[in-house]
């Protein structure tokens with residue numbers, strides 16, 4: 001491994017002093033001091049809504065602070081926009097990539113650069129940087145053909161071409177397999193060896209312990225602690241973030257044996273809905289009452305297409321391909337499936353799971369109007385009941401919000417996730433299909449959501465969790481199957497499986513997938 005040039009006593013590269021950010025009367029950042037030194041990987045930790053994104057948006061010029069100053073190499077600077085940040089030497093790799101699928105790597109990168117170069121010169125530069133930092137990429141590849149890990153490399157190379165001295169990374173490993181995450185850590189190593197600093201937001205505390213030199217911990221917009229994460233346990237870091245000990249999951253009750261099948265998928269095949277989507281091929285699975293089944297896989301292998309087929313957002317012609325409680329429903333829409341007792345939580349919470357400009361009390365109606373649930377009085381919406389329901393969900397799932405009934409778009413990502421999942425679990429559905437249940441959610445909130453999923457299963461529901469987070473799958477699922485290029489492997493009991501074994505299956509390097517046999521263990 002390359003030697004980091006991090007020295008705890010070197011003068012800060014970036015020093016934010018007394019940063020406060022008000023949204024109306026709400027203080028999202030409250031007098032934050034943050035010093036980032038050359039060559040260090042500096043973790044920015046905090047529970048959902050702690051103010052991490054607000055702070056990094058200020059450092060990258062997307063938001064302006066209400067109060068406070070920023071020193072760059074000791075000199076006061078204003079960062080009115082991201083292009084000023086980039087000129088200073090601050091780069092950012094976002095969690096959601098902004099690449100054009102139909103264009104090549106070099107075409108995408110050219111779009112982001114202000115100075116015009118010939119394509120061939122740029123392609124050579126991309127190759128040099130790829131080689132230097134361990135980011136293998138072919139400049140001529142079309143983005144649509146790349147894996148998620150490769151797409152992230154494009155974002156990183158794009159950022160490196162602007163010679164940053166500080167790179168901000170927002171949950172960079174949440175979309176990667178364990179093997180791809182290891183490759184990313186090698187790149188980070190090489191960056192820090194050259195003196196580049198990294199501000200690293202992550203809810204994955206084991207990885208923070210492994211790679212970060214320093215951590216600043218935020219709670220309610222303030223810095224509550226700083227530490228060397230390598231000297232702390234993950235549990236201690238979680239406690240510092242949340243302020244109380246994070247409870248361990250309990251699934252004392254094993255999954256019940258010989259229960260009835262509640263969700264059944266038989267030989268489900270669907271063509272790709274558009275040229276960049278994945279066709280589903282002969283998918284078969286069963287989830288029984290009392291059981292949590294996990295579907296692992298690298299993003300973009302058909303998870304979204306499978307979710308749409310199971311939820312009825314994209315019904316298929318063969319009714320028998322999907323059955324809920326023994327009743328064929330493959331050709332039915334989402335409302336009809338909800339009336340059969342099923343609930344669905346999509347991956348994209350803003351815009352798909354919730355409408356940003358609607359209040360939470362209106363958002364509860366989106367998925368529950370069809371099933372009644374006491375929200376209608378004489379066929380007319382009862383706003384008091386909707387508010388009561390929204391309050392109940394917020395209390396049970398610890399949704400933190402500035403006002404009693406805010407617009408969904410003003411919640412932090414993790415808090416909105418808790419709300420959307422809580423709204424569906426509150427219905428006590430017989431079948432729940434949920435995609436990425438704890439994406440962007442802090443350790444405390446992830447434990448609440450995962451426990452709620454286990455409890456719902458043990459009360460007799462069948463739960464299907466589609467997740468890229470292997471630790472999550474191993475923690476809560478009784479069985480796991482891996483989706484790859486629209487095929488689903490037979491499922492296996494999770495007990496005894498390691499994350500490396502599933503990671504290899506996800507990357508297509510494990511046993512040859514046998515989905516075409518059309519069988520799935522679900523006993």
Ligand SMILES: Nc1ncnc2c1ncn2[C@@H]1O[C@H](COP(=O)(O)OP(=O)(O)OP(=O)(O)O)[C@@H](O)[C@H]1O
Pocket residue numbers: 023026027028046047048049050051052053054055400401402410411412413414415440442
């Ligand atoms: N544009 C906005 N208007 C009103 N409130 C906002 C706005 N942006 C953020 N907030 C509030 O500021 C607080 C901090 O949000 P922020 O997104 O910075 O948290 P975070 O630590 O990044 O959380 P997460 O881990 O969930 O992404 C939250 O309570 C959020 O509701």
